[in-house]
Amino acid sequence: MVESSITFLGTSQAIPTAKRNHTAVLMQYKNENILIDCGEGTQRQFRKAHLNPCKITRLLITHWHGDHVLGIPGLLQTLLLNGYSKTLYIYGPKGTSYFIKQIIKTFVSYNTIPLVIKEVSNGKILETKDFVIEASAMKHSNPCNAYSFTEKSRIRLKKDKIKKLKIKDKKDFGKLAEGKNIKIDGKVIKAKDYTYKTPDKKVAFIFDTGLNPNCYKISKNAELVISEAVYLNSEQELADLHEHLTAEEAGKIAQKAKAKRLYLAHLSQRYDCNEDLISKEAKKKFKNVVIAEDLMKVKF
Numbered sequence: 001m002v003e004s005s006i007t008f009l010g011t012s013q014a015i016p017t018a019k020r021n022h023t024a025v026l027m028q029y030k031n032e033n034i035l036i037d038c039g040e041g042t043q044r045q046f047r048k049a050h051l052n053p054c055k056i057t058r059l060l061i062t063h064w065h066g067d068h069v070l071g072i073p074g075l076l077q078t079l080l081l082n083g084y085s086k087t088l089y090i091y092g093p094k095g096t097s098y099f100i101k102q103i104i105k106t107f108v109s110y111n112t113i114p115l116v117i118k119e120v121s122n123g124k125i126l127e128t129k130d131f132v133i134e135a136s137a138m139k140h141s142n143p144c145n146a147y148s149f150t151e152k153s154r155i156r157l158k159k160d161k162i163k164k165l166k167i168k169d170k171k172d173f174g175k176l177a178e179g180k181n182i183k184i185d186g187k188v189i190k191a192k193d194y195t196y197k198t199p200d201k202k203v204a205f206i207f208d209t210g211l212n213p214n215c216y217k218i219s220k221n222a223e224l225v226i227s228e229a230v231y232l233n234s235e236q237e238l239a240d241l242h243e244h245l246t247a248e249e250a251g252k253i254a255q256k257a258k259a260k261r262l263y264l265a266h267l268s269q270r271y272d273c274n275e276d277l278i279s280k281e282a283k284k285k286f287k288n289v290v291i292a293e294d295l296m297k298v299k300f
Contacts, residue, residue: 004029004151006203006224006298009045010037011265013230014067017272021045021294022067023207023265025226026056027149029131034058036147036205042071043078049295054084058126060133061092062207063144064099072100073107080113087114091125091135093143120145122214136218138209140243146209146218150202155179155195162194203300206253207266210243219257224300226292227253228266229278247278251285261300265292 005028012020022039026049033055035042046053053075062068079088090100097117104112118125121143126133131151138144155177165184167173172182179191204219206227219225229247231239239246245253247264254262264278271278275291282289 004201004203004300006226006263006300007049007051008263008265008292008294008296008298009042009049010039011267011292011294012039012067013228013266013268014065015269016041017269019294020267020269020272022071024071025205025265026051027203029149029151032057032131034060034133034149036060037062037068037207038071038075039067040070043075045294049297053078054082054086056088057086058089058091060135060145060147060205061090061096062138062146062205063093063140063142064095065142065208068207069099073103076103076112077107080111084113087116089126090115090117091120091133091147092117093121093137093145094119095143134218136214138206138214139212140208140210144208146204146206146214148202148204148218148222150200153200154198155191156198158194158196165189165194201300204257204259206245206250208244210240211245211249211253215245215253216256219253219259222254222257222259224261224263224298225250225254225257225259226263226265229264229282230266230268232271232277232281247281248284251282251289254282254286254289259286260288262286262289263292263298264289267291 007026009024010021021041023037024039024042025036027034096119120135121137125135134148135145138146175182176191182189202222203224204222227250229250230244231246
């Protein structure tokens with residue numbers, strides 16, 4: 001499988017702290033650099049992480065609350081002034097086209113980079129031969145999506161066994177990798193005996209939502225779940241009122257989805273000096289929990 005990485009550019013909730021910037025996560029896969037949300041100050045976080053914002057290929061917007069999108073005007077201007085040469089694909093919930101047009105009208109009115117804007121809610125929003133990106137509608141005070149990125153399973157060669165075949169025609173390697181049988185000196189070499197299939201590999205991003213069935217659906221069998229955890233159990237009424245997850249609910253999502261790892265982000269300033277409370281409650285339901293930090297890089 002291709003090695004992919006996640007860089008947490010911002011991990012705070014609505015109010016940033018000295019150590020946590022507003023929400024933004026960058027996922028890198030092959031030539032794709034996919035930014036999930038773009039809170040205020042994200043372009044500076046790119047610099048601190050030694051990442052080039054001009055490599056961004058796609059922006060996934062979960063919803064249009066300020067702490068998730070106030071970095072977009074600055075990011076667009078940075079890309080424009082640095083000669084961004086790609087087309088930026090922007091995906092978001094209902095209203096995204098209108099809000100992006102207003103940003104351009106207000107802040108970048110004299111010029112802009114090439115943009116393709118797509119409003120999405122449930123199901124596949126992009127599929128290539130290598131991966132699928134899906135959206136799932138969440139439960140929040142305005143239209144909101146969670147997203148998943150899944151690297152598709154692939155047929156791989158059993159290198160040790162392949163060496164013994166002494167294949168002369170390089171095209172035969174490609175045929176085996178496609179699951180096709182080949183012939184060597186008149187003998188049929190069955191692809192199934194010399195290949196294996198890797199499993200799908202998924203990462204899910206869940207920010208700003210009350211607990212709902214789609215949380216489990218978008219996270220099912222994920223290698224990695226990145227979830228908000230704004231409240232503790234003692235604040236369940238507030239969590240329900242503001243349609244956010246408690247730490248234990250985030251753990252429950254990972255547990256029920258049979259995920260492998262859970263990273264908690266979008267954390268409240270209330271627990272900036274006592275994050276163990278958040279981790280402890282999530283671990284009641286799911287053991288493999290990590291509190292994400294700004295500029296943390298995770299491979300998967």
